[in-house]
Amino acid sequence: MNTTILVVDDEQRMRTLLKDFLAQKDYSVIEAKDGEEALEIFQEKQDIIKLILLDVMMPKLDGWSVLRQIRQTSKVPIIMLTARGEEQDELFGFELGVDEYISKPFSPKILVARVEAILKRTNPKTNKVIEYGGIEIDESGRTVKVDGKVVEMSLREYELLKYMVDNIGIALPRDKILNNVWNYDYYGDSRTIDSHIKKIRHKLGKKGKYIKTMRGIGYKFEIK
Amino acid sequence: MNTTILVVDDEQRMRTLLKDFLAQKDYSVIEAKDGEEALEIFQEKQDIIKLILLDVMMPKLDGWSVLRQIRQTSKVPIIMLTARGEEQDELFGFELGVDEYISKPFSPKILVARVEAILKRTNPKTNKVIEYGGIEIDESGRTVKVDGKVVEMSLREYELLKYMVDNIGIALPRDKILNNVWNYDYYGDSRTIDSHIKKIRHKLGKKGKYIKTMRGIGYKFEIK
């Protein structure tokens, strides 16, 4: 299946232009003619939309509002289409998670180049899988496999394991783990980490030994 | 140590401007006034340069040539500084691995925002290793290697060794060691240090002799 891009712009001409150029590179394009429609469509097709081209100036709901709403639930890459000379807005946008700006008028070739660059860096391979020593973590599916066999993990177990694997080779103090895997304001017994570690080790079977106990500190994930 | 950025531009004014803004965010800046100088400096300081801001239009060797040469040996992130209206060049640059374009004149705030965004996504983490005479201390992993072989150290042993190595060549009195490695309010026998020294020496094997006894004072770590 092709990569799908949502194009949001109030001008019919602009939408068609973008669609044509993207189609040449084999992208599927969905169009929305204003912010409201964009949100509706995104709601419905969140799973297949891999990137959004979003005009800033639109009737009903402008680009910034759409951006803000989408960012509450999704990290889909977004390229903003701006008129020249809107720099102060750019800064504002970066904080909200804009990936790129392209100012109108633009050359369609550049647009396509940037789209490809962004897709490349955000979707290195359709679904990212981390793998160390026979332990696979599929981020998009939130699943863990040990030697190819799926192992069920609860939320905390998954997040704790992933946090350790993301920081492979690094000794993680208990308080750091609490801050990163639990809410920063979690106020409870740090022994609770140990309980989860025990369960994860058990589920990993033999490979549970990759979780090293750092006595007096916390834990560390390490293949060896 | 701070993150170091190489700024390449032929205009003195521009270099100073960039330097000032980056310095505010605690980056160290190295300047180069043309492409040739840039390559020389990069050659020499490849290890510490974490990002390059590269002007396109320069005498002697322009930005594109510098980019191409650097890309043969390094993936360091590069931001190109272009004059407006050089769109066709942009396309060309993406293929060569340009990470970002910023067109002059730009708001310094945006520049800093982009620099931070790029560094964040390309340098997720770094781990520091101290090494003297075949003794390696990996701080992030809290591990010690002797001649490449991991040696298990307990908390106190690790911290005591690290304290001495951090103060290589300095004679450390017992009371200073207690204050720095033990809790400041430790109330116990200072002979405890001796016990740990003994164990560390033993674990370091032949290299245990790098821990010198300073009679009547304390201990000292020294390669010799």
Next chain:
DNA sequence: CTAGTTTGTGAAATATTTTTAAAGTTTTTA
């Protein structure tokens, strides 16, 4: 050279930390 002082060493005594299992809680799900 020798008495006095300081450091090295091994083992015992303490202390601390982690593991484990099981019992409460809370949250989610059907």
Next chain:
DNA sequence: TAAAAACTTTAAAAATATTTCACAAACTAG
């Protein structure tokens, strides 16, 4: 809303680390 699943807490057991001690060895000053 009852049952199931997930999460947290607890407490005893196990593992490991730290401290102390007693004596031997090494060093230093006189």
